[in-house]
Amino acid sequence: MAAYTLLRRIAKPRIYPSQLLHSTTTRCYFTTSINPKTIATPPFRARSLASQADSVSLFNEMIVGNQRKYYMLGGKGGVGKTSCAASLAVKFANSGHPTIVVSTDPAHSLSDSFDQDLTGGMLVPIQGPSSPLFGLEINPEKTREDLRSASEANGGAGVKDAINSMGLGMVADQLGDLKLGELLDTPPPGFDEAIAISTVLQFVESPEYSKFTRIVFDTAPTGHTLRLLSLPDFMDTSIGKIMKLKSKISSATSAIKSMFGKEQTPLVDGGTTNKLEQLREQMGKVRDLFHDSEAMEFVIVTIPTVMAVRESSRLHASLKKENVPVHRVIVNQVLPPSATDCKFCSIRRKDQMRALDMIRKDPELAGLVVTEAPLFDVEIRGIPALQFMGEMVWK
């Protein structure tokens, strides 16, 4: 049975080629794109545009070893990050690696991709692959809420007013500088994602999760990732400031105590500082992971359009600057050569070929292994479809 027919049966598509691509010349038999014969020939085979390709791992090398490895997939919005991340997770699990796939994109679509409810902030078992596969859509807002409750418990603005009325305006001003509430109300870009990643790093450290050897992250679109990279330093600085002020405030608290001869509510209590210290530590761990070429790889996902290629180039430049290990770029949704007289298809494909050429010549991207993944004529949803996609993308 032709591969596409099989995929059609298992994926129960709700869209058909004629709906997917409108062709003025009609006869757009696009399903041939996933015919096994076509798959075996370029552009569907993973191929390198780079001379260093030989030294860079392809899928077989991604599954070598039982030490834990993290894969982060990122790129422009809508290019197929979730589909690629989910298909990689399925392929890891089918290759014998107990795997966790996590979405840190606030606009989660992992549940839709697996066609299973993965919401709720808990690990959910995903049925189908031969080794355990768990999915998780993280809710970073909850962690932020916990921090906020801890900071509100120490008196917040009420304490500041009280201090001010005692003539200790300077300390009150410094309290304003803490910007803790602001940090939590309007978190810096990347904050939520960093919390999500650090939450995962934390829980997978416990022995019950030691069996999971591959952790795949479906990250938020490029902009968030870039800001996330500079976030740990920002957090270090702002939390560092908070710590310094805390010691000043402690002495002010003692002064008040001696003036009134009674115990005062600490302005920044132990619970908050502990949480902040933990947060700083967690951010440090996220930063360390991003730099650890043994333990992690960032995979750029893009599509063959000028805009997406330019954004991917900027993304790689930033990742390189931060020493984040990147070896490959997945160019998703590549149109196959048209076997018909579909004008739309041939014009579009020509356009895509120009974008692929841009990748070859782009100084940032030229050194990466480039894998082309075809544009399928069905939506990639559910395990069988992800398995199918995985066979095309991860080679």
Ligand SMILES: Nc1ncnc2c1ncn2[C@@H]1O[C@H](COP(=O)(O)OP(=O)(O)OP(=O)(O)O)[C@@H](O)[C@H]1O
């Ligand atoms: N190669 C492909 N062929 C056909 N459809 C695809 C392909 N890759 C992804 N899609 C479809 O494109 C849509 C967007 O894909 P996906 O959610 O994986 O992108 P994303 O980059 O994660 O999006 P976002 O930035 O919104 O999180 C989905 O409907 C998905 O099924």
